[in-house]
Amino acid sequence: xxxxxxxxxxxxxxxxxxxxxxxxxxxxxxxxxxxxxxxxxxxxxxxxxxxxxxxxxxxxxxxxxxxxxxxxxxxxxxxxxxxxxxxxxxxxxxxxxxxxxxxxxxxxxxxxxxxxxxxxxxxxxxxxxxxxxxxxxxxxxxxxxxxxxxxxxxxxxxxxxxxxxxxxxxxxxxxxxxxxxxxxxxxxxxxxxxxxxxxxxxxxxxxxxxxxxxxxxxxxxxxxxxxxxxxxxxxxxxxxxxx
Amino acid sequence: xxxxxxxxxxxxxxxxxxxxxxxxxxxxxxxxxxxxxxxxxxxxxxxxxxxxxxxxxxxxxxxxxxxxxxxxxxxxxxxxxxxxxxxxxxxxxxxxxxxxxxxxxxxxx
Numbered sequence: 001x002x003x004x005x006x007x008x009x010x011x012x013x014x015x016x017x018x019x020x021x022x023x024x025x026x027x028x029x030x031x032x033x034x035x036x037x038x039x040x041x042x043x044x045x046x047x048x049x050x051x052x053x054x055x056x057x058x059x060x061x062x063x064x065x066x067x068x069x070x071x072x073x074x075x076x077x078x079x080x081x082x083x084x085x086x087x088x089x090x091x092x093x094x095x096x097x098x099x100x101x102x103x104x105x106x107x108x109x110x111x112x113x114x115x116x117x118x119x120x121x122x123x124x125x126x127x128x129x130x131x132x133x134x135x136x137x138x139x140x141x142x143x144x145x146x147x148x149x150x151x152x153x154x155x156x157x158x159x160x161x162x163x164x165x166x167x168x169x170x171x172x173x174x175x176x177x178x179x180x181x182x183x184x185x186x187x188x189x190x191x192x193x194x195x196x197x198x199x200x201x202x203x204x205x206x207x208x209x210x211x212x213x214x215x216x217x218x219x220x221x222x223x224x225x226x227x228x229x230x231x232x233x234x235x236x237x238x239x240x241x242x243x
Numbered sequence: 244x245x246x247x248x249x250x251x252x253x254x255x256x257x258x259x260x261x262x263x264x265x266x267x268x269x270x271x272x273x274x275x276x277x278x279x280x281x282x283x284x285x286x287x288x289x290x291x292x293x294x295x296x297x298x299x300x301x302x303x304x305x306x307x308x309x310x311x312x313x314x315x316x317x318x319x320x321x322x323x324x325x326x327x328x329x330x331x332x333x334x335x336x337x338x339x340x341x342x343x344x345x346x347x348x349x350x351x352x
Contacts, residue, residue: 028332053246060254070253080249087253091260096284098264102273105265117262122292129285130328175343178311181296182318182335184289189322189331191286200283204290205298212295213302220291227287232280242279 009136018131022145025130029123030153032179033064037154040067041161047071051162058158062121062151066090093221097125104138112140119147130187196240200231310346314339 013021037058044054044067057067066087073083097120105113124147131142192198204227211219234240273281297315298305305312318335325331 025328028336049246053250056247056250057253060250061257062254063257066253066257070249083249084252084256087256088260091257093288094257094260095263096281096288098261099273099277100281100284102264106267113265113267114262117265118258120261122288126285126289129289175311175339177296178314178339179332179336181293181311181315182332182339183328184293185297185315185318185335186322186328186331188286188289188293189319190326190328197283197286201286201290204287205294208291208294209298209304212299213304215302219295220288223291223294224284224288227290228280228283231283231287235279235282242275242282 010134012135015139015141018139018142019145021131022127022142023149025127026123026146026149028179028183029126030150032176032183033123033150033154034157035174035176036064036068037157038161038164040064040071041158041163042165043068043071043161045162045165047075054162055155055158058155061087062118062154063091064154089218089221093122093224094120096224097122100125101128101138105140108140116140116143116147119144119151121147121150123150126184126187129191133191194235194240195238196231196235199234200227203227203230310339310342314342 040058041054044057045051049057057070061067061070069086069090070083073079073086098117101116101120105116108116124143127146128138128143132138188201192201204223207226208219208223211217211222216222293315297311300309300311307313314335317338318331321331321334325334
C-alpha cells in the first residue's frame with residue numbers, strides 16, 4: 001500500500017487514531033446540518049407524514065436535499081414519477097463520488113462496500129478526500145466512522161424536528177450553512193497544487209455563482225461538471241501526469 | 244403505508260447512486276482519461292457548494308458589507324496560509340460569528 005513518507009504525507013497512525021480524527025473532522029459539518037435535519041423532520045410532519053414515515057426518510061434515504069425536495073414534490077404535485085426523477089437528479093453527483101472511490105473500495109468485502117456506499121454523503125466524501133490528501137491512502141475505518149457520526153447527528157436532528165413539529169424557528173437566519181462553506185473551503189484550498197486544479201476551482205466558483213444568481217437548471221451539477229471539464233482540459237493541454 | 248413504499252424506493256435510488264461504481268459485477272478498471280477527469284471531482288463539486296453560500300444571498304451578489312462575503316474571503320486567505328483544516332474552520336467560524344454579531348447590533352441601533 002502506498003503510504004509513502006517521501007511524497008509529503010503524514011506518517012501512518014493507528015486505526016483508533018483515524019477513528020478519532022474522523023469524529024473531529026466531521027464535527028463542524030454535522031453541526032452545520034442540524035438545522036436542515038430539524039427542518040426535514042418538522043416539514044415532513046407539516047406535510048402530513050406520520051412520525052415513523054418522517055424518521056424513515058432520514059434513516060433510509062439519508063440525503064437532505066432529496067428529502068426536502070421530495071416533500072416539495074409531494075406538496076406541489078403529488079406526482080410519483082417526478083418524485084423518483086427528482087431523487088435521481090439530486091443523487092446523481094453521488095455517482096461521481098462512487099467513481100472516485102472505486103479503486104479504493106472495490107477490493108473490500110461486499111459488506112464493507114455496501115456500508116461505505118450507504119454512508120457516502122457530500123460531507124463524508126469531503127472529509128475522506130481531505131484524509132487521502134493528508135495520508136495518501138483510503139482508510140475504511142475513517143470513512144465508516146465519519147459517515148456513521150454524520151448519520152447519527154442527522155437522525156437525531158430529524159427526530160427533534162418531528163418532535164417540535166410545525167413550530168420551527170427561522171433557522172436560516174442563524175447562518176449555519178456558513179460552517180459548511182468554511183469546512184469545504186478549508187478542504188479544497190490546500191488541494192490547489194497545480195494549474196489545472198486552480199482553473200477547475202476558479203471556473204467552478206464563477207459557474208456556480210452565475211448559475212445560482214440566474215437560477216439556471218441545476219446549478220450544483222452544472223457548475224460541478226463545468227469545473228471538472230475545465231480542470232480536465234487544462235490538465236490535458238499542459239500534459240500534466242494522471243494521478 | 245404507500246408513502247413508506249415510496250421512501251424505500253427513494254432509498255433504493257440514493258443507495259444505487261452511491262454504490263454504483265463499487266459494484267464488482269464486471270471487473271473493469273476506469274479508463275486513465277476518466278481518472279484524469281475524476282481528479283477534479285472534489286475541488287469542483289465542493290466549490291460548487293461553498294461558492295454560492297459565500298457569494299450569493301437570495302439571488303443577489305454579496306458585496307463587501309456582507310458577513311458571508313467577508314468571512315468567506317477571510318477563510319480562503321486562512322486556508323492559503325495554514326495547511327491544516329481545523330484551525331482554518333475555526334478562524335472562519337469565529338470571524339463569521341463576530342461579523343454577524345456586529346451587523347445584527349448595527350441593525351438594532
